[in-house]
Amino acid sequence: xxxxxxxxxxxxxxxxxxxxxxxxxxxxxxxxxxxxxxxxxxxxxxxxxxxxxxxxxxxxxxxxxxxxxxxxxxxxxxxxxxxxxxxxxxxxxxxxxxxxxxxxxxxxxxxxxxxxx
Amino acid sequence: xxxxxxxxxxxxxxxxxxxxxxxxxxxxxxxxxxxxxxxxxxxxxxxxxxxxxxxxxxxxxxxxxxxxxxxxxxxxxxxxxxxxxxxxxxxxxxxxxxxxxxxxxxxxxxxxxx
Numbered sequence: 001x002x003x004x005x006x007x008x009x010x011x012x013x014x015x016x017x018x019x020x021x022x023x024x025x026x027x028x029x030x031x032x033x034x035x036x037x038x039x040x041x042x043x044x045x046x047x048x049x050x051x052x053x054x055x056x057x058x059x060x061x062x063x064x065x066x067x068x069x070x071x072x073x074x075x076x077x078x079x080x081x082x083x084x085x086x087x088x089x090x091x092x093x094x095x096x097x098x099x100x101x102x103x104x105x106x107x108x109x110x111x112x113x114x115x116x117x
Numbered sequence: 118x119x120x121x122x123x124x125x126x127x128x129x130x131x132x133x134x135x136x137x138x139x140x141x142x143x144x145x146x147x148x149x150x151x152x153x154x155x156x157x158x159x160x161x162x163x164x165x166x167x168x169x170x171x172x173x174x175x176x177x178x179x180x181x182x183x184x185x186x187x188x189x190x191x192x193x194x195x196x197x198x199x200x201x202x203x204x205x206x207x208x209x210x211x212x213x214x215x216x217x218x219x220x221x222x223x224x225x226x227x228x229x230x231x
Contacts, residue, residue, distance in 0.1 A: 037222075043155075043208055044224040091160065095220070104151070105212075105220060107160045 002027045004094050006108035013082055014116050021077045021111045023092030029053075034068065034075045035093040035105070045091075051075065082115045089113070119145045121213050123223035130230055135199045138226045140211030146191035147213035151220070152184075155208040167194050201230040 003026040013019045025034065036048040049059065051068050059066045063080045079086055092108040120143040130136045140150055149168050153161040165181075167173040167188035175181045185197040194213075198205055210225045 042224075043210075043227070045161075045210065045222040047222075050219075104163065104166060105161075107162075109160045112158075 002029075002032075002094050002096065002106040004092050004106055004108035006090075006092055006111050008111045009109070010112045010114070012114045012116065015084060016081050017115075018078060018080050019082050019113065019115075021079075021090050021092075021113065023075045023077065023108060025073050025075065025092070025094045027094060027096060029096040032094060032096045035095070036066065036075075036077050037091045037093065039089040039091060039110070041088070048077075048090075079113075082113075084115050084117055087113060087115045119143075119213075119215070119219070119221040121147075121211065121221045121223040123209075123211055123226050125226060126224060127227040128229070130201055130228070132202055132230055133200055135197055136201055136228060137195055137197045138209055138211075138228075140194045140196070140213065140223050142192045142213045142215075142221070145213075145215045145221075147194070148191070148216060149214045150188055150194040151212045151214075152186060152194075152196050153210045153212070155210060155225075157208075161210060164196075198228065201228070203230045206230045 005024045032053045034051045038046040056068050065078045067076045089110045089112050091110045093105045095105045122141045124139045152164045154164050155161045163176050164179045165173045165175045167186050169188050169191050173186035188194040206229050208225050208227050211223045212220045214220050
């Protein structure tokens, strides 16, 4: 069984602060993918990143960066110099493409990030 | 990029009636479509997986007779909530995958049952 844990239910920061959203996952598969999605108040999921289990390189995209560590089964997401527009719910998710159901996703519980001006 | 649409974006219906939600892949053929349900301040919970031309696979605890899923073509899947009740009020999100297994999400449908 797969599981994704986002221990931080809510985080509140002041604009320009850096913030890290934690994600810990469990899987028995050796091949898997990890994702981060942003869900603004409109509800539509916005894809942020996908990493496969064989690529532990950290990634940076503008103010966003991701730290993937297989040794601790973690895939943390950092927003640098946060902005009010970053306020949203962020979901971490896991999939194993080898399953018969294709790219079935297991989502974490989500972290509500509020960035105050 | 791949686009998935949902219709309607929101719907209000009376208790006991049925409502149909459409999920379309606009620029690719979706071998598999997924239906999720999200209650306020909760995560997305997978309801069912459907492959074109075959019966949907429902997750444990999801009533297949209540949530009818039809995946009649490679670009269209429908979810019908039959005999809806207020507790079925939720945000329903579909996603679709092509042969690359990349998953693309629709914008969601907000259902309110009065």
